Amino acid sequence: MEVVTPVREAVDAVVEAGGDTFKSCYQCGLCSGSCPWNLVRDFIPRKIMHQAQLGLVDFEDEDIWLCLACGTCMQRCPRGVGTIDVIRDLRRVVTELGVAEVPDSLRIATKNIAGTGNPQGEAENRAHWAEGLDIKLFTEGTELMYYSCCLPSYDPNCKATAVATVGVLKKAVVDFGILDTDTCCGGTVRKVGNESLFRSLAERNINAFNEGGVKNIITSSPHCYHTFKNEYPDVGGDFNVLHHTQLLAQLIDDGRLKPANALNKKVAYHDPCYLGRHNGTYEEPRKVLRSIPGLELVEFRDNRENSICCGGGAGRLWMETKKGQRFSDLRIEEAINQGAEVLAVACPTCMAMFKDSVVSMDKSDVIEIKDISELVRDACAGTPEPKGGKYKMQQVKSTFMLATHVDEEGFMREPHRWDAEIAAQLGKQQGVETLTDDHWKVVKSLRDYYTEFGVPTPVAKLHKDTGMDQKQIKALFPAGLGRGAVKVAGLPKPPGLYPW
Numbered sequence: 001m002e003v004v005t006p007v008r009e010a011v012d013a014v015v016e017a018g019g020d021t022f023k024s025c026y027q028c029g030l031c032s033g034s035c036p037w038n039l040v041r042d043f044i045p046r047k048i049m050h051q052a053q054l055g056l057v058d059f060e061d062e063d064i065w066l067c068l069a070c071g072t073c074m075q076r077c078p079r080g081v082g083t084i085d086v087i088r089d090l091r092r093v094v095t096e097l098g099v100a101e102v103p104d105s106l107r108i109a110t111k112n113i114a115g116t117g118n119p120q121g122e123a124e125n126r127a128h129w130a131e132g133l134d135i136k137l138f139t140e141g142t143e144l145m146y147y148s149c150c151l152p153s154y155d156p157n158c159k160a161t162a163v164a165t166v167g168v169l170k171k172a173v174v175d176f177g178i179l180d181t182d183t184c185c186g187g188t189v190r191k192v193g194n195e196s197l198f199r200s201l202a203e204r205n206i207n208a209f210n211e212g213g214v215k216n217i218i219t220s221s222p223h224c225y226h227t228f229k230n231e232y233p234d235v236g237g238d239f240n241v242l243h244h245t246q247l248l249a250q251l252i253d254d255g256r257l258k259p260a261n262a263l264n265k266k267v268a269y270h271d272p273c274y275l276g277r278h279n280g281t282y283e284e285p286r287k288v289l290r291s292i293p294g295l296e297l298v299e300f301r302d303n304r305e306n307s308i309c310c311g312g313g314a315g316r317l318w319m320e321t322k323k324g325q326r327f328s329d330l331r332i333e334e335a336i337n338q339g340a341e342v343l344a345v346a347c348p349t350c351m352a353m354f355k356d357s358v359v360s361m362d363k364s365d366v367i368e369i370k371d372i373s374e375l376v377r378d379a380c381a382g383t384p385e386p387k388g389g390k391y392k393m394q395q396v397k398s399t400f401m402l403a404t405h406v407d408e409e410g411f412m413r414e415p416h417r418w419d420a421e422i423a424a425q426l427g428k429q430q431g432v433e434t435l436t437d438d439h440w441k442v443v444k445s446l447r448d449y450y451t452e453f454g455v456p457t458p459v460a461k462l463h464k465d466t467g468m469d470q471k472q473i474k475a476l477f478p479a480g481l482g483r484g485a486v487k488v489a490g491l492p493k494p495p496g497l498y499p500w
């Protein structure tokens, strides 16, 4: 093992940056046991948490650049340690305090983003990909803004995703436009530790969106989706954000898209980390795929919350990964072994990683990599235009997961994301098919207050936290917000004191 460099100030900076959740780590090692890197090489996040606790972090170690922010470890950590946040803040210390070298490829990508607004360093206008597609620029009053992400905008391997998505939106007569004043969302920039660049990109986008009158955003990348939805609110951005698979599921449900052309193939679906584990969207992409006649959906052994990262998260797309250690190769191999002829993706990063893999593995003639939007476009080609005029954006519907669940032994579990199983239980118990942000506000208030004070949230505070009156809360929880709902919300000793 290399000598560990004591950089107490740096660790203090991590704490200051908000990454102090390592203090809760009790060294059980579940994170290391669940980290996908250990399928192909050693990587011990537990060790990094311990070093942070001792104030002895080896900033020179390549390990801090390995983490993919896939979220598997955080999902399983019994103490709610935000391993991703800790590792991000260690990277931030390297980037901002210069205590070690930032890997060249990351340095170049972030420099390109700072200079041109995209990691490729392309000077070309961001909307260049849309030339000839008859897509209007977004103007005030347009229903949706489609945000294509840097990869489909500039990477020829990923452009098909944006082209197919806008094709499907047109087919469904959705009123949408694109901006030519936006820039990289900054999500990955933040994960590689460049917080100041993230903030300046976020501010630039938020200004561009606000000036343009954008309210509803559709993204193709789960990374942009997560950043706009969950990180921009901290920087003053408040938008209704949907991933394109969520919108496609709605359009199919509403009968605005009617996949009619058969695709008689076996199709494997790869859950992207930032759509699945980080945002709990597992069903919509599957629902869209199942709507295509003839398509046989096959599942990976590790699917949904157990899905393995494609290997491109948190800046790894920009870094070289040795042959034999590429998760995208493992996924392609498994998909082929399952008999899949198509690997369906819902993320441009996954698309780029898998397309590289099929070429390097010489499997391009065995399996195709397609974004779900491409499959839908083909399945809907030639079908009649929907009736009823232009599509109106609906309230975002998806099954959210609860952010913290305290299990029967009193351990905090899965604290950084909603728990699909609990959400399903809550939905079932309440007879509610779809949980919304409003359900979450109520549950969050109950959870936070109980966690801090060990007693139920006073009714007045519940109203204040949620901005809802009793009637509204009652409508959200038709089966009552008593003992049962509180138990499902993950509180260890359900008090059942609420009057409704």
Ligand code: SF4
Pocket: 024, 025, 026, 027, 028, 029, 030, 031, 032, 045, 046, 049, 076, 077, 078, 079, 080, 081, 083
């Ligand atoms: S799973 Fe959580 S508590 Fe256990 S070693 Fe990892 S970070 Fe620490």
Ligand code: SF4
Pocket: 031, 034, 035, 036, 037, 045, 066, 067, 068, 069, 070, 071, 072, 073, 074, 083, 084
């Ligand atoms: S986020 Fe993923 S890659 Fe990073 S330490 Fe956790 S399990 Fe490993």
